[in-house]
Amino acid sequence: MAKRKTNQTNNKNKPIRRTITKKPSTLRKTQVGILEPQKKRQLISVLKIRNSFFAFLAIAGFSFGIYNFYPHISIQETTLLQSNDPFYYPFVINNTGNIKVKNFVLSLNLDEVRLQNGTLYKDVLVSNSFEVIPQIRSKGSHPINLINRVVYFPPGQIKTAKIFINYKYSIPILGIQFSDSTKFVLFKDSFNAYKWKEYQY
Helix, strand or coil, rough: HHHHHHHHHHHHHHHCCCCCCCCHHHHHHHHHHHHHHHHHHHHHHHHHCCCCCCCHHHHHHHHHHHHHCCCCEEEEEEECCCCCCCCCCCEEEEEEECCCCCEEEEEEEEEEEEECCCEEEEEEEECEEEEEEEEEEEEEEECCCCCCCCCCCCCEEEEEEEEEEEEEEEEECCCEEEEEEEEEEECCCCCCCEEEECCCC
16 A cells, blocks of 8 residues: 555656647648748739739720710711712711611801802801701711702802811710711812812811
């Protein structure tokens, strides 16, 4: 019995060694702390790539929307159906966009007409100067006729002329109204044939 007590006493005096085992979560935290700068650089690179990708998509979407839903209207001169009458269907409205336009309002102002003998007429009267076209379909066109709308001039007597064309229209999607204007100059070419040309401001 005495021996047992001695062994118990000796065991009490011996220092107790405890093995501390790091938990997996502690190890992971330590590793993350070591790799944190590298991960930050990787994360920044990924974010830059992602932001660039989204910016590209936004620009592409905006460009696609403008191309498909923005109206493309122009007024151009045409080959005269009657070579000696420059006011017989001289212009055409072209809608090259992908959507139709509606309520197209045309306003004409014949600024001046100069005859072959030098006579100059300013602010020539244009009857029915306003014309309303209900709609112009996509990829469609509409002719502009000035015959019977301009004061009569003898055939072949006109030397030069200037005309202003103001117009406005709307698109059916948003109902936004657009407006623009253009100017054309009439002259005779080397073959003594009438030609209209858009005036460059």
